[in-house]
Amino acid sequence: MSYKNRKKDYALYSTVKFDDVRDMLCKTAEKYGDKTAISYRVKPSDAESVKLSFDKVYADVSAFATSLVSLGLRGKKVALIGENSKGWIYSYFSLTSMGAVVVPVDKEYPAPDMASILNTARCDALIFSPSIKDKFGYIKDNVKTIESFISFAESEDGRTLSIDSLIKEGREKIEGGDDSYLEYEIDPDALVSIVFTSGTTGKGKGVMLSTRNILDDMTHGIYLFNMPEKTLFALPAHHTFGSTVNLIGHYMQGLEIYINSGTRYILNELKQENPTHLVLVPLYIETFYKKIFANIEKQGKLKLVKRMMRISDALRKVGIDMREKLFGKILVNFGSRMRLIVSGGAALNPDIIRDFESLGITILNGYGITECSPLISCNRNNYRKAGSVGRPILTEFVKIDSPNENGEGEICVKGSNVMLGYYENEKATREVFDEDGYFHTGDLGRLDDEGWIYITGRSKNLIILSNGKNVxxxxxxxxxxxxxxxxxxxxxxxxxxxxxxxxxxxxxxxxxxxxxxxxxxxxxxxxxxxxxxxxxxxxxxxxxxxxxxxxxxxxxxxxxxxxxxxxxxxxxx
Incomplete structure (x- = not known):
């Protein structure tokens, strides 16, 4: 199978390099001003969304971060637990731009798993969503290192700090001359995030990432692929694919990020918000695919649509693109503008990629791993290879260790996006880095003659589900x-x-x-x-x-x- 519009050597896309997250927030505010940066619905049933400009986000984050500094959290480890929301984004931006270390945790974990991670990391503070209130008591009773608790929302008893109250306090401090947020010199190579790869930290590992890891991963990745105008943020933010690609990667380009209200609302909000593209793991894409074709079959039109797809493919080979006219009623399920999906986190069936392409939606298949911040490679908008997870991001080196007769071996990566190491686990860190500084991913694959990566299997027992979760x-x-x-x-x-x-x-x-x-x-x-x-x-x-x-x-x-x-x-x- 081959794709139309393959342009091997077409120009790289433009991007901007930032010194750190604070620099990114400041310069995007200067460049984009009152343009919408983040939007969301307070309630899924709300007719209109709340819109936050780049100016507003920078001002709020500066104020929140100033309060966090006054709480003594600079240099401290802060756990962040909650759903995708303004609160999560403000917390992540603030912590990563004021000298703290953020420890994102999956809100779906059982309370004992959460407590285990917080104890392993020895977290000094917890920023949390009210959605985990049933687990909060257990965490408070079993994690003794936490001195500050900050809620996404105002607490009913008024005794727990909230993001909004701290933004208000921080704004007053800044107006009074407090410049502790801006005067701090950020080391881009210092630890800024610990991402645990497993729910039970006794056996899992804490991946240590720096500001340079995260920002370079996106700066060097965006050269390869273009994401236009507006996205719907559906990936879990605690996952590096969500926080790095769906959040940082979009924000630095001045794109609008609409925060999805939850999985059950995706299809409805696609029509309401009309994003131009999505960043998803295969599970979502497979679900969309099954729903689309199940509905077509229910209408008794499956054979007709398949025939139209073949005709459309043939026409595109001679430069005639009829997909909008032929499949417009199908595409409207994704809104009026959505024509691109960036997929990562697990393998995606090439047949699904092909069929979406036939309908009018391009899927860019990529590859990443938490230890690489996470993006390692991605297909390009106008140059894609079936079965490949793309070419390595710029400035990154990829080699195949101990290749067999088919050129297949362990995929190894070297670059500024590769982690600092595993948290308090020097033995495990030594085991995954070779003498040349390459990180051994544990994934099996091969490179073609152009250096594109093809994943062929796993060298470990790790199970990667279609939603990107590791088991x-x-x-x-x-x-x-x-x-x-x-x-x-x-x-x-x-x-x-x-x-x-x-x-x-x-x-x-x-x-x-x-x-x-x-x-x-x-x-x-x-x-x-x-x-x-x-x-x-x-x-x-x-x-x-x-x-x-x-x-x-x-x-x-x-x-x-x-x-x-x-x-x-x-x-x-």
């Missing part, structure tokens, strides 16, 4: 192994031969027959299903086990008694 099988295995009667267990992502199941986490168990017999347990499958359900209740939603498989013999092992995972039949149908 560590060993963590789940530890929990399942605590169940009475489990002799051995291996957790993996199930393989569907009929392509009807995806993101299915499977726990395959070899039962201890004697132990089960001793307790008089005869319906073994029901027993383990019930016990695993209890285990699921204490795990983050995306880590939940979807299928329990039982086996009659123990797992095949090496001479050192390690289970050979590759020998397991992972099919589920």
């Amino acid at each position: 560590y099988p060993e963590e789940i295995e530890t929990e399942v192994s605590r169940i009475y009667g489990v002799a051995e267990v291996v957790v993996y992502e199930g393989v569907s031969r009929t392509a009807t199941k995806s993101d299915l986490i499977v726990a395959e168990i070899f039962p201890d027959a004697d132990a089960l017999s001793a307790r008089g347990i005869t319906d073994i499958k029901k027993y383990f299903d019930d016990e695993v359900a209890k285990t699921n209740a204490n795990m983050a939603p995306y880590k939940k086990i979807g299928l329990v498989k039982l086996r009659d013999v123990e797992f095949k092992k090496t001479t050192t008694r390690k289970i050979t995972r590759f020998s397991i039949d992972k099919t589920v149908d």
Whole structure:
């Protein structure tokens, strides 16, 4: 499969380099002024959105950051937990521009996982959304290092600090001559963010990123691809794909960022807000794809539309583009202007990319990993290769370690976007960097003769779901192994031969027959299903086990008694 409009050597896009996040906020305010920077709805049902200009954001963030300095948080680690919102963005911008270290945490984590991360990072403060109020008590009781609690909203009892109250106080300080925010000299190579790659920090790692890591990742990436005018911010902000690409990458270009009110409102808000492009993980794209074609099939027009797509593709080869006229009624589901999607975080089916292209929506497939801030490579607007995750961003070096006869080996990256290391884990840091300074991603792939990257597999056991979430099988295995009667267990992502199941986490168990017999347990499958359900209740939603498989013999092992995972039949149908 090949794409139309492939221009191998067309010019790079323009971009602006900033010294740090404060510099970015200041210069974008000077350049774009009253242009809308951020928009959102207070309630999803609101007819109109609230619009914040670049001037307004800079003024508010300067005031909020000034108050954070007065609270003694410069040089301190501050956890940030909440949904995509003005509060989250203001907090992230303030912390990363006033000398603190931000520790973003997934709001969907169970309270014990949140507390574990905050304790591991030894956070001094917590900025949080009221949406985690049911977990707040646990965190407060179990994390003793936190001295300041700041809420996205005013608290009912008035005893917890809020962002709005601190903005007001900071504004008064600035008017009184306080220039502590602006006078501070920011070191772009200093630690500015710790992003934990796992919900349970006992086994996960804290990725340490600097300001240079984050800003260079976008500055050098934007040379390759162009994102026009306005986006809808739907990716979780705590994920680097969301905070770096969807937030920083758009803000530095003066684009409008509309904060999506939640997953259930995406389709409605696409029509209301009419963004020109989206930044998504494959799960969202696959969902859109299935809904579109399910609706077409329901109308009895699937064969007709497929035929029109083939005709349209043929016409485009001779320079005639009829997609707007042929598929306008389909495209309106994404609003009146949306014609580009940047995809990253996991592999995307090339057939989906091709079909969207036929309908009139270009998908730029990219590749990233948290340790690289995260963007490593991306296809270009007018030069795309089927099956490839694109060419490396500028100034970045990529090599393939120990390639096989097909040129496939471990993908290794070197550049200013690569992390400082793992938080308080020098051993793990040494293990992923080689003597030449290359970071070993753990991903298998190859490079073509133009240096474009093709991912062919994983060298580790890590499961990457279609929504970009990372699942560590060993963590789940530890929990399942605590169940009475489990002799051995291996957790993996199930393989569907009929392509009807995806993101299915499977726990395959070899039962201890004697132990089960001793307790008089005869319906073994029901027993383990019930016990695993209890285990699921204490795990983050995306880590939940979807299928329990039982086996009659123990797992095949090496001479050192390690289970050979590759020998397991992972099919589920």
